Amino acid sequence: MADLKVRIGELELQNPVMTASGTFGYGTEFEDFIDINRLGAIIVKGTTLEPRQGNPYPRMAETPSGMLNAVGLQNKGVAYFIEHIYPAISQYKTSVIVNVNGSTIEEYVALTEKLNDLDHIPAIELNISCPNVKMGGMAFGTQCKAAADVTRAVRKAWNRTLIVKLSPNVTSITDIAKSVEAEGADAVSLINTLMGMAIDSETRRPVLSTVTGGLSGPAVKPVALRMVWQVSNAVKIPVIGLGGIMNAADAIEFLLAGATAIQVGTANFIDPRISVQILDGISDYLTRHKLASVKELIGGLKI
Amino acid sequence: MKVIQDLKISKKISLNKEHFILECTSVEGLPEIAPGQFAEILVEHNNKVFLRRPLSIHDVNFEKQSLQFFVKIVGEGTRELSLLHEGNTLNVVFPLGNGFRLPDAGKVLLVGGGCGSAPLLFLARKLHEKGIALTTLLGARSETDLMETELFEQFGAVCISTDDGTAGEKGFITRHSLWNRANEFDIIYCCGPEVMMKVVAALAKEKNVECYVSLENTMACGIGACLCCVTETVRGNECVCTQGPVFNINELKWQI
Numbered sequence: 422m423a424d425l426k427v428r429i430g431e432l433e434l435q436n437p438v439m440t441a442s443g444t445f446g447y448g449t450e451f452e453d454f455i456d457i458n459r460l461g462a463i464i465v466k467g468t469t470l471e472p473r474q475g476n477p478y479p480r481m482a483e484t485p486s487g488m489l490n491a492v493g494l495q496n497k498g499v500a501y502f503i504e505h506i507y508p509a510i511s512q513y514k515t516s517v518i519v520n521v522n523g524s525t526i527e528e529y530v531a532l533t534e535k536l537n538d539l540d541h542i543p544a545i546e547l548n549i550s551c552p553n554v555k556m557g558g559m560a561f562g563t564q565c566k567a568a569a570d571v572t573r574a575v576r577k578a579w580n581r582t583l584i585v586k587l588s589p590n591v592t593s594i595t596d597i598a599k600s601v602e603a604e605g606a607d608a609v610s611l612i613n614t615l616m617g618m619a620i621d622s623e624t625r626r627p628v629l630s631t632v633t634g635g636l637s638g639p640a641v642k643p644v645a646l647r648m649v650w651q652v653s654n655a656v657k658i659p660v661i662g663l664g665g666i667m668n669a670a671d672a673i674e675f676l677l678a679g680a681t682a683i684q685v686g687t688a689n690f691i692d693p694r695i696s697v698q699i700l701d702g703i704s705d706y707l708t709r710h711k712l713a714s715v716k717e718l719i720g721g722l723k724i
Numbered sequence: 725m726k727v728i729q730d731l732k733i734s735k736k737i738s739l740n741k742e743h744f745i746l747e748c749t750s751v752e753g754l755p756e757i758a759p760g761q762f763a764e765i766l767v768e769h770n771n772k773v774f775l776r777r778p779l780s781i782h783d784v785n786f787e788k789q790s791l792q793f794f795v796k797i798v799g800e801g802t803r804e805l806s807l808l809h810e811g812n813t814l815n816v817v818f819p820l821g822n823g824f825r826l827p828d829a830g831k832v833l834l835v836g837g838g839c840g841s842a843p844l845l846f847l848a849r850k851l852h853e854k855g856i857a858l859t860t861l862l863g864a865r866s867e868t869d870l871m872e873t874e875l876f877e878q879f880g881a882v883c884i885s886t887d888d889g890t891a892g893e894k895g896f897i898t899r900h901s902l903w904n905r906a907n908e909f910d911i912i913y914c915c916g917p918e919v920m921m922k923v924v925a926a927l928a929k930e931k932n933v934e935c936y937v938s939l940e941n942t943m944a945c946g947i948g949a950c951l952c953c954v955t956e957t958v959r960g961n962e963c964v965c966t967q968g969p970v971f972n973i974n975e976l977k978w979q980i
Contacts, residue, residue, distance in 0.1 A: 443950070443951075444945075444949060444950065445949055446947075446948060446949040450945075450947045450948050450949045451947070451949070453725050453726040453727070454726070454727075454728060466951075472960075474960050474961050475951065475954070475961055477956075478941060478953075478954050478955060478956075478961075479941075479942060480951070480952050480954065481942060481943070481944055481950070481952035481953075483773075483774055483775050483942075484774070485771070485772060485774070486771065486774055487774060488774060488775060488944060490944075490950065490952060492950070492951045492952065495951050495954070495961055638774060687944075689945065689949060690775065690776075690944040690945040690949065690950055691766070691774075691775065691776060692728070692766075693728060693817065693945075693947060694728060
């Protein structure tokens with residue numbers, strides 16, 4: 422069997438298949454369907470310092486080959502996470518990564534400091550790309566200086582692996598990637614959702630309560646693939662690719678484009694078993710192509 | 725325990741132009757299912773349909789290892805499902821949600837507006853098995869939209885209203901004369917359009933009868949991961965798919 426291990430900063434993953442934040446709950450929601458411990462890592466729901474109710478319903482619109490969401494980081498806050506969720510998920514053998522959000526740099530740092538006390542969180546994913554919150558979120562991810570400032574501040578507070586999740590809603594994603602690399606990010610993950618909207622022609626109203634939302638699913642895959650390819654050519658740190666991955670072939674395309682690992686997101690909503698099926702599919706591909714290690718695929722695009 | 729299975733469509737029953745029933749058989753065996761729980765159905769062969777479709781579990785027959793989905797054609801997804809026939813397979817994630825909490829005693833009123841009767845048949849069967857006295861109030865636009873009245877009659881009295889008066893009392897289900905003696909009931913279970921359920925909730929409150937409603941918010945995952953299907957409750961925003969679909973009306977922040 423081929424070697425599936427990959428390295429993201431200090432973190433060695435048993436395989437390159439992760440689940441994307443906000444699409445996999447805390448893993449526990451999927452326990453009836455799959456063995457969570459087979460995954461490379463799970464990235465749990467976006468967490469904030471204080472509890473958040475998120476945006477009003479309706480928060481979701483189905484679109485051609487995808488969906489828009491405007492959940493708005495609903496979560497019970499980091500104190501609840503530490504007390505009620507962490508004890509259970511720290512038992513997982515797979516790596517548990519927390520997606521960290523804030524409306525100010527101080528909030529990002531305060532939250533990160535609280536996570537420092539948790540031994541079984543080997544990495545955080547700094548979310549500077551949520552399109553569905555009024556304050557912070559994507560505001561940090563669309564300007565090089567703001568992205569650099571928040572990365573620098575969090576870097577000082579966190580000495581384990583730091584992943585920064587990037588927004589595609591920018592003029593040049595490579596410039597943002599280089600800015601966070603320069604401030605000590607160990608890896609970048611991309612893409613977060615593309616901002617979009619949906620209108621009901623009969624009622625003449627927006628479908629989402631927030632008017633705009635974030636587009637995900639296979640509709641965004643070509644954009645994500647292009648950005649992963651560009652960023653992996655522009656930075657030296659590992660790139661984690663996501664955006665519309667529905668099957669093993671999609672995942673392999675991201676690896677070929679330069680991703681060291683991939684995240685399965687919206688596909689989890691269609692089939693709760695899909696993450697491990699993608700893992701099995703990658704293994705089969707390596708066997709079929711007589712490759713000894715998944716690392717041979719990374720950036721292996723032939724042009 | 726939640727499962728994902730390929731069910732085989734063993735029977736398709738056309739009820740009228742826009743309603744049909746898919747009876748599906750499980751080869752792997754059915755898990756435990758409570759009345760009011762729902763399923764997420766994969767709609768294949770239509771690129772306009774991306775997400776699964778949540779459908780209530782209409783009835784279950786553990787002897788035959790079969791369950792039924794009651795479907796109203798409302799959009800692209802349900803239209804695609806209407807093209808399926810016996811022998812086709814249906815990929816289904818189920819059973820999902822909390823279902824109706826069955827009382828140990830008392831008199832029960834079931835209120836189903838239109839295809840809102842979908843989750844009530846299995847509930848009526850279970851209540852009847854427990855020896856609970858029940859009355860079912862069914863409302864529809866017209867006689868042709870009244871379906872399965874005789875099935876509910878197996879389990880107790882059935883009252884009917886139609887908007888056009890072609891069957892039962894004329895007028896909205898919420899204006900039926902049965903409401904004058906609603907305080908005879910200990911518990912009301914209701915499913916239907918949200919505007920109707922809000923009026924039923926108000927009536928139940930007025931008559932001081934415990935009342936549960938089954939919501940059908942649009943959803944993606946059905947298992948509490950995406951947080952898209954939330955409703956506002958006294959505890960904050962909660963997923964209809966995991967904390968519901970059945971809620972006590974006192975838990976909801978409805979203006980009634």
